[in-house]
Amino acid sequence: SYELTQPPSVSVSPGQTASITCSGDKLGDKYASWFQQKPGQSPVLVIYQDSKRPSGIPERFSGSSSGNTAALTISGTQAMDEAAYYCQAWDSSTVVFGGGTKLTVL
Amino acid sequence: QVQLVESGGGVVQPGRSLRLSCAASGFTFSSYGMHWVRQAPGKGLEWVAVIWYDGSNKYYADSVKGRFTISRDNSKNTLYLQMNSLRAEDTAVYYCARETLTDEIVQMLDYWGQGTLVTVSS
Numbered sequence: 001s002y003e004l005t006q007p008p009s010v011s012v013s014p015g016q017t018a019s020i021t022c023s024g025d026k027l028g029d030k031y032a033s034w035f036q037q038k039p040g041q042s043p044v045l046v047i048y049q050d051s052k053r054p055s056g057i058p059e060r061f062s063g064s065s066s067g068n069t070a071a072l073t074i075s076g077t078q079a080m081d082e083a084a085y086y087c088q089a090w091d092s093s094t095v096v097f098g099g100g101t102k103l104t105v106l
Numbered sequence: 107q108v109q110l111v112e113s114g115g116g117v118v119q120p121g122r123s124l125r126l127s128c129a130a131s132g133f134t135f136s137s138y139g140m141h142w143v144r145q146a147p148g149k150g151l152e153w154v155a156v157i158w159y160d161g162s163n164k165y166y167a168d169s170v171k172g173r174f175t176i177s178r179d180n181s182k183n184t185l186y187l188q189m190n191s192l193r194a195e196d197t198a199v200y201y202c203a204r205e206t207l208t209d210e211i212v213q214m215l216d217y218w219g220q221g222t223l224v225t226v227s228s
Binding site: 001031033035037042043044045048049052054084086088090093094095096097098099100 | 141143150151152153156163165167168201208210212213214215216218219220221
C-alpha cells in the first residue's frame, strides 16, 4: 500500500519560515493536499493540488511538489499556526494520509 | 454554507455494531463523493471509506474491509457508516468529509464535519 512520510515535529520561531515535508514514492506524479488541525478541532484544508490555497487561507501558506517530496511552507509563521499538519494524496480511488507533523512556534 | 454534522457515536462493546450518520446541508449532496476519516485518540488521520456521488462505487481501507459499510441516501442528504464486529482499535473520532473536483478535475477533501466519537470497550 502507498505510504506518505512526514517528520513528527518541526519547530520555528515567530516570524520565520517553517517548512514541512512529505515523502512518498513518485509523489510528484500525484497531487498532494495539506490539512491543518488544531487540538479539539476538525482538519482544515490549507493547500490542494500541490500548491493552491482554498478561499480564506492566508497567503503565508504555500505548497510545492517535485520528485518524491511535497512541501508545505509557512512564511512569517504566527503563533496561531501552531498545529498538526497532515499531507494527503490519492492512490487510485483511495486516500492516504501522512503521519502528521506537529508544528511548534516558539 | 456547507455543513456536515455527524452523529451516532457512543460507547459500544467489542463485537457489537454501530451506525454513524452524516447530515449534509448547504450544497447539492447528490453531486459529491463522500468520505469517512477517523482519528484514534492522540493519533493521526486514517482514511476509512469513500462512496461516489451516486453510490455506484465504494472503497474501503484494508483495516475495515468486510466489517464496515458506507452508504448514502441522497433523498435525505445523509451519509452513513455501518460498523460491525467492532474492535478496540476502532476507537476514534469519525469525520465525514466532502470530496470536490477542481476545475482541473483534481480531487480534494474540502469540507469536514466536527466528528463523532466512537469508543469500543467492554
